[in-house]
C-alpha cells in the first residue's frame with residue numbers, strides 16, 4: 001500500500017488525466033450471484049451480459065458451481081467462489097504450514113480446471129460461519145483457511161486469495177463506532193489468528209454490513225445516505241452521517257483493538273430491497289436507488305471512512321438478481337439490481353453506454369437490429385417477445401404489411417427488435433436480446449418499409 005501510494009504520487013498528472021477521461025470506466029462493482037430462482041437466464045448469458053453491458057467486474061458465488069465458474073471464462077470478470085460450510089472441518093490441516101489432502105483435492109476439483117481462463121480471485125471458506133454457533137465449524141475455520149491457502153500455493157495458484165465473510169454479529173459493540181469490539185471469547189481465539197493470517201497473506205477481512213437490517217423509522221435517512229442529524233462519536237469527535245460508514249468503522253475499531261488495523265476490509269454483501277410488504281417503511285425503488293447508488297459511489301471514491309481515510313473497499317452488492325424462490329418477507333425476493341430478463345430493476349449507473357444519456361437528437365438516431373449470426377431460434381424468440389409481452393407494434397411485418405417482404409426471420413426479427421427498442425425507451429439494454437441484438441446508426445429502412453425511431 002505504502003509503495004503504491006508513493007508510485008501514484010510520481011505519476012499524478014497522467015493519472016489525473018486518465019481519471020478525467022475515463023471516469024465511469026474506472027468504476028468497479030461486485031455483485032452476489034445468488035440463484036434461488038427458477039427463471040434466471042443461463043450462466044453463459046449472464047456472464048456475457050455483465051461483461052458487455054455493465055460495469056460489474058467482480059462476481060461472488062455462494063458455492064463453486066462449475067457451470068457458472070466456466071461461464072465467466074475469458075470475461076475478465078473476477079470471481080469469488082465459496083467452500084460450503086460443511087467442508088470446513090475436512091479442509092483443516094493438523095500442521096499449520098502444510099495443506100490437508102482434502103484442501104489439495106478441493107483446489108484440484110474446483111480451481112485447477114478453470115483457472116486462469118476464469119479469473120478466480122478469492123475463495124471464501126464458508127459463509128458467516130461464526131453466526132452458525134457450530135463449535136466444530138468455528139474451531140476449524142482458521143486452520144481450514146491456512147490449509148486451503150497452502151494448497152493453492154502448492155498447486156501453483158499463490159495469487160488466489162483466501163478469506164471468509166462475516167455477519168456483523170461478530171461484534172459485541174458497534175455504536176458509536178469507536179466502541180467496536182469482537183465478541184468476547186472469539187476475539188483472541190478466532191479473530192487474532194485470522195487477522196494474522198490476513199496480514200501475512202495480504203488478503204481482506206470480509207464483512208457483510210446490512211444497514212437494511214438495522215434501521216428504524218428514526219434512522220432511515222441515516223441508513224439511506226440521506227440528510228440526517230448524524231450519530232456523534234464522542235471518543236473521536238466524528239459526526240457519522242451514514243450507517244454503512246459507521247458499521248465499517250466499528251469493524252475497524254474492533255480490528256485496531258487487537259492490533260490489526262492495517263488489514264484490508266472488503267464488503268462481501270450489502271444491499272437494499274426495492275419492494276417489500278404493504279405498509280413496510282423504507283422499501284421502495286427510490287430507497288434502493290439511494291442506498292446502492294451512494295454505496296457504489298462511496299466505495300469507488302477513494303474517500304474511505306473517518307477511521308480509514310483514503311481506502312477503497314472491494315464490494316459485492318447483494319444481489320445481482322431478484323430471486324423469486326427466496327423464502328421469507330417480500331423484500332427478500334427484491335434485493336436484485338436486475339430482473340430475471342436482465343433489465344435493470346432501477347438505474348444506479350451500472351450500465352455501459354450510459355442508458356440515461358440524453359435522447360438522441362435528429363441526426364443521431366439509432367436503430368436496433370438482429371446480429372447476422374443470431375440463430376433462427378433466437379430470432380423467433382425475439383419476435384415472440386418483442387411483439388408479445390414486449391408490447392411493440394409489429395403490424396408492418398404481418399402479411400400485407402410494408403415490411404412483410406422479405407419474409408425471413410432475420411428481417412422480421414430486426415423490425416420487431418427495433419420496434420421494441422424504440423418503444424421501451426431506447427436504453428442500450430433494450431437492444432441486448434441475449435447478445436443477438438446490435439445497435440446501428442444506419443437506418444435499416446427500405447422501400448416503403450420504415451423502421452420506427
Ligand SMILES: *[C@@H]1O[C@H](CO)[C@@H](O)[C@H](O)[C@H]1NC(C)=O
Nearest residue numbers: 058076078079116119120121
Ligand atoms: C484477476 O482479478 C484480480 C482481482 O480483481 C485482478 O487484480 C487481476 O488483474 C485479474 N487477472 C486477470 C488475468 O485478469
Ligand SMILES: *[C@@H]1O[C@H](CO)[C@@H](O)[C@H](O)[C@H]1NC(C)=O
Nearest residue numbers: 228229230231232239240241
Ligand atoms: C452532525 O451533522 C449533521 C449533518 O451535517 C448536523 O445536522 C448535526 O447537527 C451534526 N451533529 C453534531 C453533534 O455535530
